[in-house]
Amino acid sequence: MIYTCKYESPIGSLTAASNGLALTGLWFDGQKYFGSTLTEECEERDLPVFAKTKDWLDLYFYGEKPDFMPPIAVCGSDFRRAVWNLLRQIPYGQTTTYGEIARQMAAQMGTARMSAQAVGAAVGRNPVSILIPCHRVLGSDGSLTGYAGGVEKKAALLALENVELPISSAYDKI
Numbered sequence: 001m002i003y004t005c006k007y008e009s010p011i012g013s014l015t016a017a018s019n020g021l022a023l024t025g026l027w028f029d030g031q032k033y034f035g036s037t038l039t040e041e042c043e044e045r046d047l048p049v050f051a052k053t054k055d056w057l058d059l060y061f062y063g064e065k066p067d068f069m070p071p072i073a074v075c076g077s078d079f080r081r082a083v084w085n086l087l088r089q090i091p092y093g094q095t096t097t098y099g100e101i102a103r104q105m106a107a108q109m110g111t112a113r114m115s116a117q118a119v120g121a122a123v124g125r126n127p128v129s130i131l132i133p134c135h136r137v138l139g140s141d142g143s144l145t146g147y148a149g150g151v152e153k154k155a156a157l158l159a160l161e162n163v164e165l166p167i168s169s170a171y172d173k174i
Contacts, residue, residue: 002042005050010061011156012149014129017042018049022073025127026053028149037075037127056131063160065092074127082108083122090136093161098123099140116140124148130157138165 002024007014017025017037025037052070059066074084086101098116101123106114126134129149135157139145142165147154158165 002038002040003045003047003050004038004042005044005046005054007054007057009057011153014057016050016053018047019073020047021049022071023049023053023128023131024073024075026129026131027127028129028153031129031150032148033125033127036125053131060130061160069131072128072131074132076122076125076127079105079118080122080125083119084126084128084132087123087126087132087134087137090133092133093163095136095138095142095158095163097138097140097142098145101137120146136161136163 001020003018003020005016005018007016011028013029015025015027015029015035016023017035025035027034027036049070052068056066056068056070074081076084082105083101086104090096098120102114102116102119105119106112123134123137124146126132126148129135135147135149135154144151144154144158144165155165
C-alpha cells in the first residue's frame with residue numbers, strides 16, 4: 001500500500017507519498033512526472049514519516065536549513081539513483097551544473113564522458129522534490145533550466161536559500 005498526504009507550501013501545494021516507513025515521493029501538484037512512484041492504490045493517512053517531512057518543510061520554507069532528514073526510499077534505475085545521490089550532496093544554498101554532475105557520474109562509472117542530457121533526464125525524474133535538491137542544478141551558463149515543478153518554483157526555492165543568480169540568468173526562463 002502507498003500512503004499520501006498533502007502539504008501547503010508558500011509556493012504551491014505538494015503531495016507526499018510513502019511506503020509506510022520512508023518518503024517515496026514529493027511533488028508539486030500538477031508538476032511534470034507527478035505521482036511517478038504511485039504505482040498502486042493510494043490511501044491518505046497520517047504517518048510519522050509525513051510528520052517528519054512536514055517539520056522539515058516547515059523549517060525549510062521558514063528560511064532555515066533543516067538539520068535532519070526524513071527517511072527516503074527512491075525507486076529507479078541504478079543510473080537514476082546514482083544521479084539522485086549526487087543531488088543529495090549539493091549543499092544548501094549552493095548550486096552545480098548538469099555538466100558537473102555528468103563529470104562526476106563519468107568518474108563513478110569509469111567512463112571518459114557522460115551525457116549532460118542523460119543526467120538532465122534523471123534529474124528531471126527525481127521523485128522527491130526539494131529534499132533531493134534538483135532545484136540546485138543549473139545550466140552550464142548559470143541559467144535556470146527545466147524544473148519539473150516549473151522554473152518559477154525553482155527560482156523561488158533558490159531565492160529562499162539565498163542563492164544569487166545573474167539577473168539575466170535568473171529570469172530569462174520565467
